Amino acid sequence: MPVIVEFLRAFPRIRMRVQMTDRLVNLLEERVDLVLRVGEQPDSRLNSTRIGLLGQMVCASPAYLAAHGTPTKPDHLLSHDCIAYEAYAVGSNWAFQSKARTIEVEVPSRLFVNSVEAAVVAAVEGAGIARLASYQIEALLESGKLVRLLEAFDPKPMPIHLMYAGQGQIPLKLRAFIDFAVPVLRKRLGLAAETESRKANPARKRAKHSAASAR
Numbered sequence: 001m002p003v004i005v006e007f008l009r010a011f012p013r014i015r016m017r018v019q020m021t022d023r024l025v026n027l028l029e030e031r032v033d034l035v036l037r038v039g040e041q042p043d044s045r046l047n048s049t050r051i052g053l054l055g056q057m058v059c060a061s062p063a064y065l066a067a068h069g070t071p072t073k074p075d076h077l078l079s080h081d082c083i084a085y086e087a088y089a090v091g092s093n094w095a096f097q098s099k100a101r102t103i104e105v106e107v108p109s110r111l112f113v114n115s116v117e118a119a120v121v122a123a124v125e126g127a128g129i130a131r132l133a134s135y136q137i138e139a140l141l142e143s144g145k146l147v148r149l150l151e152a153f154d155p156k157p158m159p160i161h162l163m164y165a166g167q168g169q170i171p172l173k174l175r176a177f178i179d180f181a182v183p184v185l186r187k188r189l190g191l192a193a194e195t196e197s198r199k200a201n202p203a204r205k206r207a208k209h210s211a212a213s214a215r
Contacts, residue, residue, distance in 0.1 A: 047166065078105065081129065
């Protein structure tokens with residue numbers, strides 16, 4: 001949302017309608033100009049611009065860990081209170097990576113939430129262990145309000161794309177938003193740093209949606 005607010009401030013004559021949903025949006029049928037999609041995208045007739053990577057981190061508050069102990073392996077979560085999601089793909093089935101093997105854990109939960117923001121607040125307040133997006137909690141990790149857990153088992157970061165329909169010329173309002181948002185989001189989501197790293201090291205190898213309409 002911050003980039004949308006900044007865009008509206010810079011273009012005061014443009015209005016936007018924003019939907020936050022985990023389902024696959026049909027741009028043409030639902031008259032949506034632009035979607036943000038996480039994960040590898042299948043072949044599509046949509047135009048796609050990659051803006052960054054989404055890392056998923058498992059975190060808890062220092063107070064929770066002092067009271068319940070610190071898990072050091074994914075299956076240790078089975079004896080902890082976890083904060084799970086309703087109506088989101090991640091739910092309570094959390095995937096971890098161990099070398100080339102994927103480990104899935106159906107975590108127990110005393111609290112289900114239907115927004116990532118609620119999960120962040122609950123984790124900070126000591127309600128349990130949460131799986132959160134990297135970009136949302138950088139400041140909380142730096143301040144010590146949250147502690148990162150099971151870092152060695154983090155799943156591979158997922159690509160994030162802005163996608164929109166149309167061939168050839170696109171509406172001016174949509175072009176204005178893309179030109180404004182892409183460099184801002186790439187900086188915040190780390191793609192610029194990743195690109196520079198690849199340039200410096202040429203030998204190195206390297207599914208929540210948001211939809212918006214401009215009016």
